[in-house]
Amino acid sequence: MSDVQPRVRFAPSPTGYLHVGGLRTALYNYLFAKRYNGKFILRIEDTDRNRYVEGAVEKLIESLKWCGLDYEEGPGKDGGYGPYIQSERLSIYKEHVDKLIENKHAYYCFCTPERLEALREEQQKLKLPQAKYDKHCLELSEETIKNNLESGMPYVVRLNVPPGLRIYIKDIVRGDVEFDSEVVDDQVLLKSDGYPTYHLANVVDDYLMGITHVIRGEEWLSSTPKHVLLYDYFGWRRPQFAHLPLLLNPDKSKLSKRQGDVAVEDYRDKGYLKEALVNFVALLGWTAGDDKEFYYLEELTEKFSLERVNKAGAVFNVEKLNWLNAEHLRKKPKDEIIDMLKKEIASSEYASITFTGELLNQIVDAMLERVSFVKEFLTKAEYLFKDFDSYDEETVKKRWKEDSSLLLKKLADKIEAIDNPLKEDYEHALHQVAEENNVGNGKVIHPLRLAVSGVGGGPGVFDICKIIGKKNVLNRITKAIEILK
Numbered sequence: 001m002s003d004v005q006p007r008v009r010f011a012p013s014p015t016g017y018l019h020v021g022g023l024r025t026a027l028y029n030y031l032f033a034k035r036y037n038g039k040f041i042l043r044i045e046d047t048d049r050n051r052y053v054e055g056a057v058e059k060l061i062e063s064l065k066w067c068g069l070d071y072e073e074g075p076g077k078d079g080g081y082g083p084y085i086q087s088e089r090l091s092i093y094k095e096h097v098d099k100l101i102e103n104k105h106a107y108y109c110f111c112t113p114e115r116l117e118a119l120r121e122e123q124q125k126l127k128l129p130q131a132k133y134d135k136h137c138l139e140l141s142e143e144t145i146k147n148n149l150e151s152g153m154p155y156v157v158r159l160n161v162p163p164g165l166r167i168y169i170k171d172i173v174r175g176d177v178e179f180d181s182e183v184v185d186d187q188v189l190l191k192s193d194g195y196p197t198y199h200l201a202n203v204v205d206d207y208l209m210g211i212t213h214v215i216r217g218e219e220w221l222s223s224t225p226k227h228v229l230l231y232d233y234f235g236w237r238r239p240q241f242a243h244l245p246l247l248l249n250p251d252k253s254k255l256s257k258r259q260g261d262v263a264v265e266d267y268r269d270k271g272y273l274k275e276a277l278v279n280f281v282a283l284l285g286w287t288a289g290d291d292k293e294f295y296y297l298e299e300l301t302e303k304f305s306l307e308r309v310n311k312a313g314a315v316f317n318v319e320k321l322n323w324l325n326a327e328h329l330r331k332k333p334k335d336e337i338i339d340m341l342k343k344e345i346a347s348s349e350y351a352s353i354t355f356t357g358e359l360l361n362q363i364v365d366a367m368l369e370r371v372s373f374v375k376e377f378l379t380k381a382e383y384l385f386k387d388f389d390s391y392d393e394e395t396v397k398k399r400w401k402e403d404s405s406l407l408l409k410k411l412a413d414k415i416e417a418i419d420n421p422l423k424e425d426y427e428h429a430l431h432q433v434a435e436e437n438n439v440g441n442g443k444v445i446h447p448l449r450l451a452v453s454g455v456g457g458g459p460g461v462f463d464i465c466k467i468i469g470k471k472n473v474l475n476r477i478t479k480a481i482e483i484l485k
């Protein structure tokens with residue numbers, strides 16, 4: 001890195017949600033800025049008025065914030081390069097388009113939609129690899145242009161791409177990339193509604209905002225020749241480019257809604273931790289070069305480098321995300337987990353039950369190693385919170401023996417006699433019963449587990465007893481004896 005302070009941007013078109021691919025782009029930009037003491041900028045690319053979504057910008061900012069990716073410049077945070085919302089910069093684009101027209105690097109095009117459609121059909125018939133504008137309006141005389149403009153004829157402004165040109169691009173991730181100008185269309189720069197297209201606005205803003213590195217998804221690589229032509233035509237120095245690998249479904253197709261959630265908000269609402277999501281997304285196309293996979297954001301900012309971003313598509317593997325969620329959850333301070341659990345309880349069917357701090361503590365201790373999500377504290381062991389009527393058949397077959405009723409009865413008698421039994425008291429009582437009846441502990445433990453939980457696995461049986469309390473333990477033992485005999 002040179003000693004120029006890098007300025008990078010995340011430049012989403014607000015669609016109403018933050019795509020996980022967008023989060024990856026935002027994150028890599030953020031990490032790069034932090035790593036090299038640069039600035040992370042948010043720019044809103046909202047020049048496609050057909051796609052305008054009410055409230056989308058606010059939502060996007062909220063999602064970025066939730067992930068911990070605070071921008072230093074952007075909407076509401078002026079750093080001297082604003083406005084940061086493209087629809088508020090229309091006059092700037094117009095001014096720049098005029099300059100291009102003046103230098104013949106761009107031209108007015110008055111072609112009607114019908115003509116363009118006919119042209120497309122014709123090219124399709126000829127099986128040309130891609131539809132391209134035929135430069136028809138490049139030939140218009142000054143006078144025709146003047147008359148057309150004066151008569152208010154609708155127009156667009158197009159980039160004048162010269163034929164027969166090789167366009168070279170240096171990309172930090174992809175290396176040297178080369179394009180033939182024959183495959184580059186005379187891109188519309190200014191639309192008939194007076195709004196710029198993405199290409200023009202993006203380049204003008206990246207330059208005016210002092211962007212040093214353009215870090216974005218690979219889907220924009222094919223647009224980059226148009227962008228570098230614009231830089232060249234304006235006489236501006238190009239930024240460095242880094243195109244990030246595509247995100248893929250497990251079947252290697254492009255990541256799509258059809259195969260799972262793609263919105264950050266969906267993951268948040270499903271109970272994923274932001275730490276896990278950010279950690280997971282960081283690894284979609286980047287590794288530190290060791291086997292380590294568990295990272296906090298702060299650590300990533302120390303390790304991240306664009307040189308270690310892969311070219312190959314990155315598979316979005318939800319199992320890995322789930323694993324990371326469990327890992328991050330387990331490493332959280334207990335108080336925080338309890339607070340999250342309280343919130344979860346408040347919106348659950350158990351909202352009316354009062355849980356003491358002590359009880360919540362016990363639940364967390366007993367279950368933490370068994371859950372990947374906070375909500376699973378409530379769903380993975382429902383017997384901790386409510387009675388049940390059925391017993392797992394397999395376990396009954398395997399664990400409920402002829403003497404089980406008798407042994408549990410004796411255990412119940414002992415428990416009955418203890419005031420406010422602790423976990424150790426249950427354990428002690430059970431050992432006594434086993435000893436007095438000359439049986440192994442297992443002969444009592446397994447039926448007890450079945451009686452209090454209805455299943456064969458789960459947290460420690462004495463933890464379960466302590467959590468559900470003496471009254472429930474005794475009731476459940478009585479019920480199991482009645483039903484299982």
Ligand code: GLU
Pocket residue numbers: 010011012013045198202215216217220
């Ligand atoms: N507005 C583009 C998008 O929605 C930005 C692409 C770029 O970063 O240049 O992703």
